[in-house]
Amino acid sequence: MLRIRDLKFNFNIWSVLSFIFISLIVLPNLNILINILNHPNENWNHIKEYLLKDYIFNSVILVIFTGIFTILIGVSLSWIISVYDFPFRRFFKWGLVLPLAIPPYIAAYTYNGLLNYTGVIQSFLRNNFHIRVNQKYFDVMSAQGAVFIFTMFLFPYVYIITKSFFEKQSASLIENGRVLGRSSLEIFLYVALPISRTAIVGGVSLVILEVLNDYGVVKYFGIPTFSTAIFKTWFAMGDIDSAIRLSASLMFMIFCILTLEKFLRGRKQFSYTTSKVRPISRIELKGSKKILAFTFCFSIFSLGFIIPTLQLIHWSLLTYRKILNTKFLTMISNSLIIALLSSGIIIILAVIIANNCRISKGPLSKIYSKIIVMGYSIPGAVIAIAVIVFFVALDNKLYWLYRMINDTSSKLVLSTSIVMLIFAYVIRFLAIGYNSIESGFEKVGKKFFEASRTLGMNITETFFKVDFKMIRHAILGGFLLVFVDILKELPLTLILRPFNFNTLATKSFEYANDEMIHEAAVSSLIIIIISVILIYFFYKIGDKEAT
Amino acid sequence: MKRKLSVVSLSFVLILLIATLAGCSTGQEKTANIQEEALNSKKENQVVNLYTDRHYDTDEKLYELFTEETGIKVNVVKGKSDELIERLAREGKDTEADLLITADAGRLHRAKTKDLLQPVTSNTLTNNIPTNLRDKDNEWFGLTVRGRIIVYSKDRVDPSELSTYEDLVNPKWKGKILVRSSSNIYNQSLLASFIAIDGEEKAKQWAKGIVENMARDPQGNDRAQATAVVAGEGDIAIMNTYYIGKMLNSSNPEEVKVAKNVGIFFPNQDTTGTHINVSGVGLTKYAKNKENAIKFMEFLSSPKAQEQFAQANYEYPANPSVEPSDLLKSWGEFKPQNINLSKLGEFNQKAVEIFNEVGWK
Numbered sequence: 001m002l003r004i005r006d007l008k009f010n011f012n013i014w015s016v017l018s019f020i021f022i023s024l025i026v027l028p029n030l031n032i033l034i035n036i037l038n039h040p041n042e043n044w045n046h047i048k049e050y051l052l053k054d055y056i057f058n059s060v061i062l063v064i065f066t067g068i069f070t071i072l073i074g075v076s077l078s079w080i081i082s083v084y085d086f087p088f089r090r091f092f093k094w095g096l097v098l099p100l101a102i103p104p105y106i107a108a109y110t111y112n113g114l115l116n117y118t119g120v121i122q123s124f125l126r127n128n129f130h131i132r133v134n135q136k137y138f139d140v141m142s143a144q145g146a147v148f149i150f151t152m153f154l155f156p157y158v159y160i161i162t163k164s165f166f167e168k169q170s171a172s173l174i175e176n177g178r179v180l181g182r183s184s185l186e187i188f189l190y191v192a193l194p195i196s197r198t199a200i201v202g203g204v205s206l207v208i209l210e211v212l213n214d215y216g217v218v219k220y221f222g223i224p225t226f227s228t229a230i231f232k233t234w235f236a237m238g239d240i241d242s243a244i245r246l247s248a249s250l251m252f253m254i255f256c257i258l259t260l261e262k263f264l265r266g267r268k269q270f271s272y273t274t275s276k277v278r279p280i281s282r283i284e285l286k287g288s289k290k291i292l293a294f295t296f297c298f299s300i301f302s303l304g305f306i307i308p309t310l311q312l313i314h315w316s317l318l319t320y321r322k323i324l325n326t327k328f329l330t331m332i333s334n335s336l337i338i339a340l341l342s343s344g345i346i347i348i349l350a351v352i353i354a355n356n357c358r359i360s361k362g363p364l365s366k367i368y369s370k371i372i373v374m375g376y377s378i379p380g381a382v383i384a385i386a387v388i389v390f391f392v393a394l395d396n397k398l399y400w401l402y403r404m405i406n407d408t409s410s411k412l413v414l415s416t417s418i419v420m421l422i423f424a425y426v427i428r429f430l431a432i433g434y435n436s437i438e439s440g441f442e443k444v445g446k447k448f449f450e451a452s453r454t455l456g457m458n459i460t461e462t463f464f465k466v467d468f469k470m471i472r473h474a475i476l477g478g479f480l481l482v483f484v485d486i487l488k489e490l491p492l493t494l495i496l497r498p499f500n501f502n503t504l505a506t507k508s509f510e511y512a513n514d515e516m517i518h519e520a521a522v523s524s525l526i527i528i529i530i531s532v533i534l535i536y537f538f539y540k541i542g543d544k545e546a547t
Numbered sequence: 548m549k550r551k552l553s554v555v556s557l558s559f560v561l562i563l564l565i566a567t568l569a570g571c572s573t574g575q576e577k578t579a580n581i582q583e584e585a586l587n588s589k590k591e592n593q594v595v596n597l598y599t600d601r602h603y604d605t606d607e608k609l610y611e612l613f614t615e616e617t618g619i620k621v622n623v624v625k626g627k628s629d630e631l632i633e634r635l636a637r638e639g640k641d642t643e644a645d646l647l648i649t650a651d652a653g654r655l656h657r658a659k660t661k662d663l664l665q666p667v668t669s670n671t672l673t674n675n676i677p678t679n680l681r682d683k684d685n686e687w688f689g690l691t692v693r694g695r696i697i698v699y700s701k702d703r704v705d706p707s708e709l710s711t712y713e714d715l716v717n718p719k720w721k722g723k724i725l726v727r728s729s730s731n732i733y734n735q736s737l738l739a740s741f742i743a744i745d746g747e748e749k750a751k752q753w754a755k756g757i758v759e760n761m762a763r764d765p766q767g768n769d770r771a772q773a774t775a776v777v778a779g780e781g782d783i784a785i786m787n788t789y790y791i792g793k794m795l796n797s798s799n800p801e802e803v804k805v806a807k808n809v810g811i812f813f814p815n816q817d818t819t820g821t822h823i824n825v826s827g828v829g830l831t832k833y834a835k836n837k838e839n840a841i842k843f844m845e846f847l848s849s850p851k852a853q854e855q856f857a858q859a860n861y862e863y864p865a866n867p868s869v870e871p872s873d874l875l876k877s878w879g880e881f882k883p884q885n886i887n888l889s890k891l892g893e894f895n896q897k898a899v900e901i902f903n904e905v906g907w908k
Contacts, residue, residue, distance in 0.1 A: 135778050318798065
């Protein structure tokens with residue numbers, strides 16, 4: 001009797017906690033949606049008449065072209081790396097992931113500083129050879145420039161997902177094609193592309209979400225899109241109602257994209273019943289083809305990693321003496337502590353919810369995972385509004401409590417603290433941690449869990465003694481991914497941080513926006529170095545798992 | 548027993564988590580608490596709390612000087628001006644801020660209309676700051692002055708061709724004018740000043756004419772416009788005076804070259820005067836250290852502070868008894884627009900609407 005009651009209680013702890021966390025994520029966003037029912041104000045009519053078209057046009061253009069180019073680059077690279085052998089292939093295999101370590105906004109101002117009139121390339125040509133170039137060809141601060149930046153620094157999303165699909169799923173089909181005498185190009189077009197459609201669509205939708213979420217690049221380049229418009233309406237016009245309306249329009253666009261993604265993926269799942277992963281036998285390239293493959297990989301790697309990093313190192317050397325002081329150290333520790341703390345919280349929440357969903361497979365668990373994934377698709381600008389409105393309301397509700405604890409307490413306690421920022425991170429990045437842990441649980445299956453339960457351990461004990469040890473790689477992997485994302489995160493940190501709270505990301509952006517790009521280099525470089533190290537570890541973990 | 552333990556341990560982890568969170572929040576409020584304590588023991592520790600969008604190291608020396616003279620400590624919170632104003636609005640009565648320092652009269656006016664400031668009665672301030680550089684209800688006071696001027700290519704433009712802002716819509720400048728986006732407040736205030744002087748219709752015609760004469764779609768900031776002139780993308784640019792000062796002192800030698808290669812022209816000298824703007828200070832409506840705050844405002848307007856305060860950003864001092872820096876003097880004296888700068892705020896909304904209507908991006 002006692003045992004059953006205990007069991008129920010324990011069971012409830014996981015599910016009750018999950019329910020509470022999920023509601024906390026949903027509430028602020030519901031708050032936003034409800035606001036749409038209000039009547040639009042005069043300013044909204046003005047925005048609708050003169051500006052909305054531009055916002056939609058620019059956002060759509062950026063999304064479409066970045067989508068096309070990331071597919072072209074990402075898919076071709078993953079194909080070359082998966083089926084051919086050529087010099088440095090092993091290095092490029094993970095090196096081509098590295099552009100992800102450079103946040104697009106840092107890439108944007110680095111490339112502008114490199115290419116503009118006072119930049120190193122033009123002044124070198126001018127001062128040494130008296131060559132004056134046409135500015136139009138060196139101008140990155142345009143929609144085309146933004147597409148270039150997004151493509152070069154976001155294509156790894158497509159590359160990673162497609163590559164792992166090719167490596168794990170397609171060996172037999174590709175080899176059949178070879179046996180039947182098809183050329184590599186034919187196999188690529190008629191076999192590889194169709195079967196990897198799901199993976200490609202999955203990768204490119206991540207890219208699209210990133211583009212719509214971006215604030216740093218479009219703000220710096222002065223391209224009016226939804227995310228800059230939301231901030232502008234909110235801060236410069238002081239019109240939060242219209243900002244919410246813009247957010248709702250953006251959410252609608254994202255909803256359309258997600259629906260489209262579902263539709264494109266269709267019901268076709270090219271997965272195999274056998275869990276045996278067989279690598280493709282690679283063809284060794286010779287002669288000019290070898291050089292071509294190497295050159296292609298190397299150029300992309302240079303544009304996406306080497307060139308901007310070298311430029312940043314150069315600028316850092318010019319300014320580090322001026323920049324490195326105690327304030328800078330506080331900033332580094334701020335960045336690390338908040339990333340550590342938030343990733344820790346996110347992973348704990350992810351584990352609790354994933355464990356609950358795995359144990360109680362019901363409609364509710366499905367809804368949970370949908371909500372978590374939705375969070376990742378909400379752009380930072382929208383989350384920022386939702387979270388602020390929510391926390392100010394919450395502070396008003398909790399005022400009596402603050403007064404009870406401290407007589408002279410001010411009303412805005414939570415909404416002026418770091419809690420608000422962490423909360424926003426959780427909404428946005430829970431999906432990344434959750435996906436990692438969910439797939440960890442899937443690999444382990446339920447056999448060990450059930451065995452442990454049959455032997456009389458309850459859910460919580462089972463988790464700590466059995467499950468935890470089996471999914472610890474997934475936990476670590478998820479933690480690393482979330483950590484890197486938070487370290488690079490810009491719009492949420494910029495808006496929701498408490499005063500005098502600077503992180504490496506916000507400082508880089510502020511310097512760059514004040515046209516002090518040299519000064520922005522040191523903090524940017526630190527972000528990149530930390531990200532590279534963590535991404536490397538992440539891949540080590542992945543390799544260990546695979547073997 | 549074991550089972551219970553694990554439940555306990557789980558809850559322990561959670562409590563720890565919450566405690567860490569709470570710890571973080573109190574960490575952030577530590578400064579606030581310090582300020583409150585300071586309030587309680589008023590006689591020992593006097594403070595004034597500042598929200599500012601300025602970030603110059605020389606300012607800190609001024610704060611130290613003020614503390615030395617009065618014993619009042621200056622606490623500073625830095626941020627972007629729009630965010631500071633939004634933050635003030637959100638904090639309402641609970642704000643810690645006593646003073647708001649921000650660039651552009653348009654923004655100061657917005658803070659005023661949002662009911663975030665209060666009038667200040669001080670003879671020192673009204674004596675130090677001319678009438679047109681302060682709010683008509685004395686809710687804010689200009690501290691430093693900048694002009695929005697024309698810079699031109701020394702190679703391709705003869706300064707005798709330049710005369711007024713109005714002349715820039717002349718077809719002879721077609722494809723030659725460089726200016727930044729209309730989302731920038733400096734352009735909004737410029738157009739607002741024309742609305743105030745010439746009326747809405749004429750201002751709209753002007754904006755339309757500039758759009759037609761633009762060398763390229765607006766992009767980049769004020770410095771980028773000067774660079775584009777030297778790079779040959781256009782012949783003349785509209786920009787603020789202090790950016791020339793900043794470029795001349797840049798760590799990038801190429802940028803210094805750019806600044807040396809453009810000419811500086813103060814338009815409308817024979818007519819309505821060159822457009823000027825200020826960065827200024829206002830006393831917040833719910834200031835808790837009102838007396839100290841006013842003392843600090845008076846200090847900033849005083850001759851000894853004005854020179855350094857203006858020089859930090861290569862600006863003109865608002866106090867007429869103080870001379871501008873040598874660099875600024877080398878550009879010559881100029882006749883400024885003669886309107887009360889409150890107008891820039893009053894017509895800001897209208898200016899933004901006109902920009903959107905004529906398609907100034």
